Amino acid sequence: MRCTITLIHHNTTLSISNLTFGYKRRHNVLADFSLDLPAGGVYGLLGPNGAGKSTLLYLIAGLLTPTKGTVTYNGVNTRLRMPSTLNDIFLVSEEFSLPSVTLKEYVNLNAPFYPRFSADDLQKNLDMFGLTGDIRLNALSMGQKKKVFMSFALACNTSLLLMDEPTNGLDIPGKSAFRRCISSGMTDDRTIVISTHQVRDIDRLLDHIVIMNMQHPVLNSSVSDIQDKLAFAVTNDKEVIANALISQRDINGCAVMLPNLTGIPTDINLELLFNFALEKPGELLKLFNTTTENR
Numbered sequence: 001m002r003c004t005i006t007l008i009h010h011n012t013t014l015s016i017s018n019l020t021f022g023y024k025r026r027h028n029v030l031a032d033f034s035l036d037l038p039a040g041g042v043y044g045l046l047g048p049n050g051a052g053k054s055t056l057l058y059l060i061a062g063l064l065t066p067t068k069g070t071v072t073y074n075g076v077n078t079r080l081r082m083p084s085t086l087n088d089i090f091l092v093s094e095e096f097s098l099p100s101v102t103l104k105e106y107v108n109l110n111a112p113f114y115p116r117f118s119a120d121d122l123q124k125n126l127d128m129f130g131l132t133g134d135i136r137l138n139a140l141s142m143g144q145k146k147k148v149f150m151s152f153a154l155a156c157n158t159s160l161l162l163m164d165e166p167t168n169g170l171d172i173p174g175k176s177a178f179r180r181c182i183s184s185g186m187t188d189d190r191t192i193v194i195s196t197h198q199v200r201d202i203d204r205l206l207d208h209i210v211i212m213n214m215q216h217p218v219l220n221s222s223v224s225d226i227q228d229k230l231a232f233a234v235t236n237d238k239e240v241i242a243n244a245l246i247s248q249r250d251i252n253g254c255a256v257m258l259p260n261l262t263g264i265p266t267d268i269n270l271e272l273l274f275n276f277a278l279e280k281p282g283e284l285l286k287l288f289n290t291t292t293e294n295r
Contacts, residue, residue, distance in 0.1 A: 013039040014060065014160065014191065019069035021052075021059060029055045032069070035210065035217055039159075040188050042205050045195040046274050047212035053195040054094065056212075057162045060193075061091040073160060087114055090158045094165040098145055100138035107152070116157035121185070125151035128177045128184075143169045150178065154185045161192045167201040175201050203270040211277040211284075218281040219273075221288055227265035229287055231258050232272065245283070246276040259287075 014037040022028035029052040037043060047053050058064045060071050062078035071078045076085050111117040126133060129147040146169055153161060167175050182192065182205055194202055209226065211219040236253040244256035257272050277284050
């Protein structure tokens, strides 16, 4: 089965079309992968290990060459590495290195590449993370380096920000500060894509959820659409548990996901939704009226 999700939006700026990519001597990580993301909002990119999430971010940023297919941002193929595209996309990869310079020197070297960089935004982000601007990058712990790098990335004010496992290595206060930074840095024309396994770190941030499984998207829906179709609760009612689409023991009872028959939105249990997507992707596709294709 080959699944393709296509949502038609007139304001779509990121378009991934029939993307195929594989590393040397390995099977394809992505095969005929298609996905359109409308401009604006925070996207959660979720999937199991090996689903191709990190690879997809690198392809979007134009850092890898697909075997087949294209990624276009604002109508331009990102692999062309055009200056107008490069200065409007920022990738915060899971693994990165920073030079042995002061933060001021780092900013002086890199900020000119991003025309909307704001020193005030950088300081605001550093303040949220409890860091000062007069620091030397090689004197920081890995967690502190990540906070500095994300502070700089957000301050560049690119319209597309890609983040791969941004909360890995952060302590609890750091994760809280990360959420505040993302919330304060959002604008109507900015798109942030966050790939993560730490779903509880970002669930309240998301406007839109994309779940990948077996090289393909099995869900691509706004949070409001998910809340319209599905309801989440914690219950001890045996009848409710028996009729749930999926259930999972919780400290206060049993967490359940059911069709939303009342029309009243509930908070999304992202972990439960993710598990359902992996266990029963076909049922999830049907719930969201997604076209499936057998080839």
